[in-house]
Amino acid sequence: MSVLIVVAHPDDEVLGCGGTGAALVNAGIKARACILSGAALARSNHPGDQKLSDDTQTAQKILGLSSPVLGDFPNIEFNTVPHLQLVEFIESAMLKYKVTTLFTHHPWDLNEDHRCTSLACQAAARLAQRRNDLSGLQTLMYMEVPSATDWGFDNARDVFRPDTYFDIESTFDTKLEALRAYRGIMRPPPHPRSEEYLRALATVRGGESGKLLAEAFQCAFRALRPSDLV
């Protein structure tokens, strides 16, 4: 099993999947992030490209994730990039690391880079069905990223519907530590990128699933094996 967390921006992988990623690594499963905009040139309050690159590497180490795949697609301008380029970039990472499980953004996040990333992942997820020399993907999950998934308006479009939960009681503090490694991204409450909001969300998702703290996902695709049902 090899897990790839495909996100638009540095910090999305921690916000949406940090607790789960750290728990997977603790269980001996290889997981890494694929961050499509390595250099966040248009992002306000960012501490500079080199610092952001350092912060990204530090956050991956705190979570225990393998070395990330970093793209240089233009931040906040993914809608100017040909869809195929995003798809092929993700496919190349999937092939290189023999990925069996993909986590990515929900297709109706408010942030357009997130939506472009999700659509590209959906296309890349069909790679094995377009070639006959690969084994198929087993799992595609959409994650929720506070200040993007929750900021999408829910009229006239689809919304995040959590149906899959991962216990992060043992890794929630690691998730917060990894977020703190990204200088300048956390905010005071009531902003969704505050520690108070993140703990409240993890508590709610835990309550929905019988855990103290959890991350929630929406399953887009799952190929079950007999061992998954026991």
Ligand SMILES: [Zn+2]
């Ligand atoms: Zn983002």
